[in-house]
Amino acid sequence: MHAGTDRVPSRRGPVRGPQSLVSGLVLVALALFAIWLTSDLPQGTLRAMGPAMLPRWLAVGIGLCGIALVVVGLTRDGHPLEGFSLRGPVVVGIAILCFGLTIRGFAFGALQVPQLGLLGAGPLAIFISGFATHEARFRELAILALALTSFCMVLFGDLLNLPIPMYPQVFADLYPSGWSSDARLRATAGILVALAVIIFAATHRRRRAAEPIDVVPDEHAGTI
Amino acid sequence: MGDLIANLGLGFGTVFGLIPVDIPGLGVVPIPLNILLCFVGCLVGTLVGVLPGVGPVASIAMLLPITFKFDPTGALIMLAGIYYGAQYGGSTTAILVNIPGEATSVVTTLDGHQMARRGRAGVALGIAAIGSFFAGCVATVFIAAVGAPLTRLALIFGPAEYFSLMVMGLVFAVVLARGSILRAIAMILVGILFSTVGTDLETGQERMTFGMQFLSDGIDFAVLAMGLFGVAEILRNLDHTEVRDVVKQAIGRLLPSMQDMKDSAKPILRGTFIGGILGILPGNGAVLGPFASYTIEKKLAKDPRRFGQGAIEGVAGPESANNAGAQTSFIPLLTLGIPPNAVMALMVGAMTIHGIVPGPQVMTKNPSLFWGMIASMWVGNLMLLIINLPMIGLWVRLLKVPYRLMFPAILMFCSIGIYSINSLPTDVFFIGLFGLIGYALIKFGFEPAPLLLGFVLGKLMEENLRRALIISRGDMMTFIERPVSAVLLVIAIVMLALALLPSIRKSREEVFVDD
Amino acid sequence: MKKLISIAAAALGLVAGAASAQTYPQRPITMIVPFAAGGPTDVIARIVGDHMSRTLGQQVVIENVAGAGGTTGITRAAGAAPDGYTIMMGHMGTHGAAPALYPNLKYDPANSFDTIGMAAGTPIVIVAKKDYPAGDLKAFLAHLKANDTKTNMAHAGVGSVSHSTGVLFTSVVGIKPTMVAYRGTGPALNDLMSGQVDFMTDQIVNVAPQITGGTIRAYAIATPQRSPALPDVPTTKEAGLEGYEVSAWNAVFGPKGLPADVRAKLVDALNKALSDENTRKRLLDLGGVIPEGAERGPEALQKLVESEVARWTPVLKAAGAVAN
Known part of the structure; x- marks a missing residue:
């Protein structure tokens, strides 16, 4: 896990505090980035401060802190770098991305994602993010995804009345035209709960046998 | 004094009074409508407060149409209930899952969540409820007694004073940090830097927005907080299988013991005082209350190292300050007609919709509304206590859900909550991005709390700095010539010296010790 | 699992069969307000x-x-499907000043929308700190001219109503x-009350x-008639200032391409709302100005938008106020 020490470039003898060194370098990089970003803005005078004055001085301060940390990392014994696992951040990142893309639909150049509303985005986010840990179980996540989405629909849509897209319009049109939007919402939530219960009941007996297959092997958890 | 009692009498009379309501099937029946509305408000407020992201602004806005049916007093009592209910509910989320819903509950995550990890979630929630109740009671009397005269104090605060106040707040952030001071300062600076993203207020030029429209209004606090705290915490927990489950050991007491109460009594008193005073400032001074309270408790403690490890004083003080500030921030609204924050701005809208002009005239023109609202605050606090103490058991039991199911649920609530604020999918992407940044920060040994504090205070600091310098025509002396500003700056310098001193005394190198 | 899917499909199929032809409106209508809840535009x-909800028989849901400067919400609403289920409350800033302030604006106020009608305007008032050494507007203007660079004018941020009207x-x-x-x-x-700044212009x-509380003073109201909310404040013309008549108008728009019948229903609902006694009273209590007769309706609004864009663009460009 602690692969940091030999990855850090060291010309001036052994690095004694790799964590400090690397975090110092990150701060310096951030400072340079901020200075570059504000380079086209006027700094102004004290009497009429321009938009760039404060960010630029902050960047200088951050850079100095970074340099100090680099010095500390080179001269004093400190913590090694902690290992990064890839699985968690990548999977959770994808889950959040999927939620954002599908909740209201998204158009970005050639990329066109249809609006799925909470009905699509919710289960998608739960299901994908669930696999961020190697303990993920397919059946559990399926039930959780359905039940929680149903709960959220009633909570956010019905009780709190927040303007969140609940389902694609095509889906809402499936209901009889006489139904009010609240009735459609509740019916949808009911269907989801029913599905969750059906999955629970249908797989209840076979759970024991299925368990070993459900557990995803550990080898995906990588480090850098 | 006689006036005060008469006024409070009028207020409580309004709150408890029976109002004839036409109930279908029963005819016109007198029912205690206002007290019911107060209860509903507190209940809804607690609910939306607990949900990460869904703040009081969204819920008050959504409930506004419902209040059209009531008279203004009842409507405002309900909306006020949502406001302080949400303040309280936000602390619950901060303690249980380490997500601060509001700027004011950032501090609660520091020790509150640590208490939860040590099996003391119930105690933390309990002391937060009790502290808030006490603070609410004191603040109510305080508003009733000296609210109106104190608004003059608010007018002493100009841009120069607010700048100095924010500098003092940033010094608090250094003190509040657990580890290396160097790293804390770096994080505060990064936080202020984040706060400068977006359209420049004075010139309208865009700063560091990469030309993207959704960045032109800057980074939203809720997005940053949810990413750095909520998502990053999940990512970190996923790394450590062994400590992941929030409550590993058996849940201990559900309510604070006598010893806990004794430890918390003075912090609650101090927190109430500090939060109450800062809440009066119309420039959103309430936001500083919890930070100030935490800093003071940590300075006064015999063993400051306990802070950040689940010290009960670190929950009791800031929570009291939070609630006292929430309460007293009604003063500038009711007496000056100036809303100190977004929720209060919404209350102004609610009042105008109901045909009431907020401002100095409310007290004389609508005395029953004014005093009724004040009395309802006390009643509301009592209700919050009644609603929340029994709920503690439920919340704590929620922590027993296996983490592999808990974190997808938290993620889902965060995503929905953040989307509901502005209906922007980009906000959802950003909690993911800040989550990754927060995860990296933790790995590099940085703390997110000073960053968030720098972010909250940074914006106010820059705006007021520039405003003060424009008004003084570029003369820096304005910060020293104005007495209140000078005093605040001196306090800041003294606090900074006290924070640095122990390390300097031990050895010059200690400041840079990276631990 | 197969069994499950077939059950679910059957359930959905049943529901689908019942769908039939619909008349507008069948579901709640979203009105996008491009500002935070609680502000004047939101309240209006x-x-x-x-009231429109009552005429249309479906809830008009406000989405902030x-x-x-409001352009985020309007950009979103402009891109919505023109089915009448998404409409918006545009205002002086988003449909007048925005083209001058935001060079990268993704919509054209005059051509990207189907106008529904004006809702209400809120007049602009010239206010100053309460001890400003001038008795009336003439003395105020003279004092301003004599102390030009010494005076501080406050505004609520580039792109806000108080900024645009202040620049004007x-x-x-x-x-x-x-x-x-x-x-x-x-x-x-707050800073005007404490005397940190000298004057500003803002919505009534x-x-x-x-003003009624006596913590700041008003010199004039920038409308042709005095406002019942502030009967003692003279109009700019009365007080001797020509060429400064301005109000922050708020108006309902739909995305371009609304079906004619849908648009007609919305115009009718808005018209009925503005004629309703209770609604009128609430708007007047705010100090609002309600459009009457020829000022109402989509054509009047279209003309207003065109004239407002023409009015604000040179003023704001000359002041160098660009919000990028």
């Missing part, structure tokens, strides 16, 4: 939307999409005061309480 949208004021009067920006009207008023609904 809620009051008008409340704030940001970038300085150009009409011909002064260059020092501009002090605030985040919103509240903090600006924001400043009326302080």
Whole structure:
């Protein structure tokens, strides 16, 4: 896990505090980035401060802190770098991305994602993010995804009345035209709960046998 | 004094009074409508407060149409209930899952969540409820007694004073940090830097927005907080299988013991005082209350190292300050007609919709509304206590859900909550991005709390700095010539010296010790 | 699992069969308000939307999409399907000043929308700190001119109503005061009350309480008639200032391409709302100005938008106020 020490470039003898060194370098990089970003803005005078004055001085301060940390990392014994696992951040990142893309639909150049509303985005986010840990179980996540989405629909849509897209319009049109939007919402939530219960009941007996297959092997958890 | 009692009498009379309501099937029946509305408000407020992201602004806005049916007093009592209910509910989320819903509950995550990890979630929630109740009671009397005269104090605060106040707040952030001071300062600076993203207020030029429209209004606090705290915490927990489950050991007491109460009594008193005073400032001074309270408790403690490890004083003080500030921030609204924050701005809208002009005239023109609202605050606090103490058991039991199911649920609530604020999918992407940044920060040994504090205070600091310098025509002396500003700056310098001193005394190198 | 899917499919199929032809409106209508809840535009949208719901028989749901001087919400609404289920409350800033302030604006106020009609305007009032050494507007203007760079004018941020109308004021009067920006009207008023800044211009609904409370003073209201909310405040013309008549108007728009019958229903609902006694009273209490007769309706609004864009663009461009 602690692969940091030999990855850090060291010309001036052994690095004694790799964590400090690397975090110092990150701060310096951030400072340079901020200075570059504000380079086209006027700094102004004290009497009429321009938009760039404060960010630029902050960047200088951050850079100095970074340099100090680099010095500390080179001269004093400190913590090694902690290992990064890839699985968690990548999977959770994808889950959040999927939620954002599908909740209201998204158009970005050639990329066109249809609006799925909470009905699509919710289960998608739960299901994908669930696999961020190697303990993920397919059946559990399926039930959780359905039940929680149903709960959220009633909570956010019905009780709190927040303007969140609940389902694609095509889906809402499936209901009889006489139904009010609240009735459609509740019916949808009911269907989801029913599905969750059906999955629970249908797989209840076979759970024991299925368990070993459900557990995803550990080898995906990588480090850098 | 006689006036005060008469006024409070009028207020409580309004709150408890029976109002004839036409109930279908029963005819016109007198029912205690206002007290019911107060209860509903507190209940809804607690609910939306607990949900990460869904703040009081969204819920008050959504409930506004419902209040059209009531008279203004009842409507405002309900909306006020949502406001302080949400303040309280936000602390619950901060303690249980380490997500601060509001700027004011950032501090609660520091020790509150640590208490939860040590099996003391119930105690933390309990002391937060009790502290808030006490603070609410004191603040109510305080508003009733000296609210109106104190608004003059608010007018002493100009841009120069607010700048100095924010500098003092940033010094608090250094003190509040657990580890290396160097790293804390770096994080505060990064936080202020984040706060400068977006359209420049004075010139309208865009700063560091990469030309993207959704960045032109800057980074939203809720997005940053949810990413750095909520998502990053999940990512970190996923790394450590062994400590992941929030409550590993058996849940201990559900309510604070006598010893806990004794430890918390003075912090609650101090927190109430500090939060109450800062809440009066119309420039959103309430936001500083919890930070100030935490800093003071940590300075006064015999063993400051306990802070950040689940010290009960670190929950009791800031929570009291939070609630006292929430309460007293009604003063500038009711007496000056100036809303100190977004929720209060919404209350102004609610009042105008109901045909009431907020401002100095409310007290004389609508005395029953004014005093009724004040009395309802006390009643509301009592209700919050009644609603929340029994709920503690439920919340704590929620922590027993296996983490592999808990974190997808938290993620889902965060995503929905953040989307509901502005209906922007980009906000959802950003909690993911800040989550990754927060995860990296933790790995590099940085703390997110000073960053968030720098972010909250940074914006106010820059705006007021520039405003003060424009008004003084570029003369820096304005910060020293104005007495209140000078005093605040001196306090800041003294606090900074006290924070640095122990390390300097031990050895010059200690400041840079990276631990 | 197969069995499950077939059950679910059957359930959905049953429901689908019942769908039939529909007349507008079949479901709640979203009105996008491009500002935070609680502000003047939001309040007007809620009051008008409340009554429109009754005429249309479906809830008009207010959705606040704030940001970038209101252009974020309007950009979103402009891109919505023109089915009448998404409409918006545009205002002076988003449909008048925005083209000058935001060069990268993704919509054209005059051509990207189907106008529904004007809802209500809120007049602009010229206010100053309460001990400003001038008895009336003439003395105030003279004092401003004599102390040009020494005076501080507050505004609620580049792109806000108080900013645009303030810039217009300085150009009409011909002064260059020092501009002090605030985040919103509240903090600006606070500093006006404490005398940190000297004057500002803002919507009546924001400043009326302080004026009647005596904590700030009003010199004139920028409308042809006095406002019942502030009967003692003279109009700019009465007080001797020509060429400064301005109000922050709020109007309902739909995305371009609304079906004619849908548009007609919305126009009718808005018209009925503005004729309703209770709604009128609530709007007037705010200090609002309700459009009458020829001022109502989609054609009048279309003309207004075109004239407003023509009015604001040169003024704001000359002042160099660009919000990028």
